Amino acid sequence: MKKIGITFLAVILALPMLLQAPLSASAATAISIYIDGARLSTDQAPVAVQGRVLLPLRAIFEGLGSTVDWNQSKQTVTATKGNTTVVLKMKSRTATINNQTVSLDVPAQAIGGRTMVPVRFVSEALGATVNWNSSARSVTIFSGSGGTDTSSLKAAQYVTLRDVANTGDGRDLQVSFSRSTTESLVDHYRLLIVKASNASAFNLTAALKVGSANYTTVQPNNTDQAVTLSSSARDVDGALIQSNQAYVGYVLTVGKGTYGSALSTASNSLTLDTGISVSAVTNVRINDVSDYADGRDAAVTFTRASNESNISEYRVFLVKTKDASSFSLSRANSLSNQYYTTVSKTSSSGSTLTGTFSASSRDTAGDLIKNNVAYTAFVLSVSNTSLASNKLSTASPSVTLAAGTVAAPVITLVQDITDYGDGRDLRVSFTKIADESKISGYRIFVVKANDYSNFTLARANAVSSSNYKEVSKTGYNQSEILSSNARDVDGATIRNGVNYRVFVMAVGSGAYTGSNALSYASNLITLMNNYSVGAVSNLYASDVNDYNDGRDLFVSFKRASDESNISHYRIMVVKAANANSFTLAKAINVSGSNYIQASVGRDFSDVLPSGARDVDGAKIQTGVSYRVFVLSVGRGSYTGEYTLSESSSTVVLTNNFSVGTVSGLTAADIGDYGDGRDLQVQFYRATEESNISQYRVYVVKASKTLTTAQAIDNRYYETVSKSGSTNPLTAAFGYSSRDTDGDTIQNNTAYRVYVLSLGSGSYAGSNALSNPASITLTDSSLVQAVTNVTAITDTSTGQASDIKVSFTKPANETNIDHYRILVVPAEQVNNFNLSSANNVMAGNYTPVAATGNNVSNQPVQSQDAFGATIEANKTYQVFVLSVGKSGYTSALSAPTAQFKISPAPVEPAETETNGGATSPDNV
Secondary structure, three states: OOHHHHHHHHHHOOOOOOOOOOOOOOOOOOOEEEEOOEEOOOOOOOEEEOOEEEEEHHHHHHHOOOEEEEEOOOOEEEEEEOOEEEEEEOOOOEEEEOOEEEEOOOOOEEEOOEEEEEHHHHHHHHOOEEEEEOOOOEEEEEOOOOOOOOOOOOOOEEEEEEEOOOOOOHHHEEEEEEOOOOHHHEEEEEEEEEEHHHHHHOOHHHHHOOOHHHOEEEOOOOOOEEEEOOOOOEOOOOOEOOOOOEEEEEEEEEEOOOOOEEEOOOOOOEEOOOOOEOOOOEEEEEEEOOOOOOHHHEEEEEEOOOOOOOEEEEEEEEEEHHHHHHOOHHHHHHOOHHHOEEEOOOOOOOOEEEEEOOOOOEOOOOOEOOOOOEEEEEEEEEEOOOOOEOEEOOOOOOEEOOOOOOOOOEEEEEEEOOOOOOHHHEEEEEEOOOOHHHEEEEEEEEEEHHHHHHOOHHHHHHOOHHHOEEEEOOOOOEEEEOOOOOEOOOOOEOOOOOEEEEEEEEEEOHHHOOOOEEOOOOOOEEOOOOOOOOOOEEEEEEEOOOOOOHHHEEEEEEOOOOOOOEEEEEEEEEEHHHHHHOOHHHHHOOOHHHOEEEOOOOOEEEEOOOOOEOOOOOEOOOOOEEEEEEEEEEOHHHOOOEEEOOOOOOEEOOOOOOOOOOEEEEEEEOOOOOOHHHEEEEEEOOOOOOOEEEEEEEEEEOOOOOOHHHHHHOOOOEEEOOOOOOOOEEEEOOOOOEOOOOOEOOOOOEEEEEEEEEEOHHHOOOOEEOOOEEEEOOOOOOOOOOEEEEEEEOOOOOOHHHEEEEEEOOOOOOOEEEEEEEEEEHHHHHHOOHHHHHOOOOOOOEEEEOOOOOEEEEEOOOEOOOOOEOOOOOEEEEEEEEEEOOOOOOEEOOOOOOEEOOOOOOOOOOOOEEOOEEOHHHO
């Protein structure tokens, strides 16, 4: 049977109409039929009989270019298309396709003089694709050929799958894609999730046959899209999306009218993981903010993660859009800081943060950021704890940087700040564009959230001046509060209870008149009066350690949506057996020593303290089943009001972990002392440290091995504490550090370095030894200059012997043959350099042996460096030359301070007396 013939027949009547109740022929209303987007006109309207829709056979076959013959005597109709022949007999519940008999739910029958055939016949026989729109009462048939005009319709691009949560179902999976470049021709998109093992056989024909229950429909909105699936989302085989299954994503672009359909290329393969990670940022956007033609033109905005307590920083990456589908968490984690820009989570108090780039910034491929390249941005949330991994955001829409345009402003914050019930409740903050000389000012637009996806630059330009707020440029970032009579873009007064999104437009002027630029939409905001006392949400509890106390219990929750009337939260641990009877009244009466207090202002995510107790006063311990509740405590006029959350799922604390080994062990040669000070060892902590007391680092000659038992018995190691949060940890060695044989660590010996994780508590004796890192210490130093050179004159003979020189030897004398003390007249010092020192002749310097000791009060030769006799009342300075061994360059010290030799004192002549009087010559 030829495939095209089957397809045409299947297309005719492909799937049964999923009507909720049977309809009689007389009760049926008009049903429209579309084949590959083109409406089929018939002289007999389709009807429903016994709950099944019947379609006119002749009109459809002729519409598809096939032939139909009627045999009056046999009461049969024969339809032929290519090599496919279908025979139906009136009122018979069977038919044949190329002489193969198939069953019919409802027989073929004549209605209004036309032969009508049930849809189920073709769908079950041939499996073609038909969609039923109950509200429009229309049948849309997809033949698999893609329609009558596919030359103009373009497929969506850059399909990317992301793991964005840890629920174990479709909510973990986010599909992002770049919209069709012919979106004006697009009716809708279909997100198709395919098991990776089946992806090679998945094509347009297969995509068109996927039932509506097994894909997610997305309406075009003139932007690139990122869609998180629902908990009930299924793959194309009808199986629920789940963790530990590898998937590939496709986007089917379905055209309007006769424009057919187009299938994207496959996304990256992704296996959903339910491991604990930090929260991802959202709303990642690239903004073209200037015209430098380099990284300074790009600013990436994003909404900070919902819980930042275990996030240290954010890293912003620009990826060429053509590479975005393959950009993964592992790739982001592996890139060094020359490929991203870092954003501090404290860089702004608002919910929107901005990453900026420099002229030398590069994309993830290492290329300088430049104009006319399409980029996609990602943001990595970087974990500050070993309990949670990093998390990569979904992709931003693609942006191509271009010169000579008006840049769009960036909305940083929208806030509900008061309770007037009008525009005065709404504050909008945004970042000015870099070059305001191109614009006259800004316009703020408030758009109903259900219409924001249709709000384009063209619509913004057409909005009446009474329906936006005009803002003058000031040279600074701006924060504007709307007025009491402010209106949304539809002219409705801004009020409570309506979901809004905000846009800001930069209005071009002068040569840029008409070249306006519209920002991305703000976060969703709904103006409302303050809540009373709200409950927390997303309460989660898990067993994460093995301390046998509260530190084993990890609790996280999302704070109440409005905390203005809440003073604090109380975390209450309840035995699971009592959880069903734990009421608000009981929670209010729990003693202060039996709950953990948490502050408002942030989501909570932490382990409980070691002394934590359940609500009955018993210490939290291993082997007990618990549930966790959180009590919101009112303040101000709401003092005395409380709200109790739903309980967490049951968690049983058990001993889950053993003693783990460290990872990422490295050994480096960092000095040239020729002893243990040259060795630096770094390693990453064990994943779980609750059963570890400390780490021990052992240096072993490479010719030998080390077992765990040998390590325990050996006394030559360096201890590294597990306290603090630094990761990796560093082991420092001293000059007397020894290897496991008791020998001093030295150069030119091959070593292996091991780290032992030492068990504690119930795991004392359960130790874990890492794999080794290898190293051989060598001397790679150059010749170093001496320091602290001083010259003193401690006698007064008026000769060179009065001078005494002292200096501190270099840390490493390995490559030094000896030292030379050089006395230089002060007037020659400025021109005296290493070359001059090397050319001083023997006899004009004082040689000093390199003995490993500092030099103190060393006498000097009688000649200066130029061969002249050192004399009194002349100013000198002293240099010391470190003379390198063969192959090493010598090094000259800095000069001493200036000094002079005092002349020798004149001895007095003999005293003569005359009758007891002093001679006048001696007075």
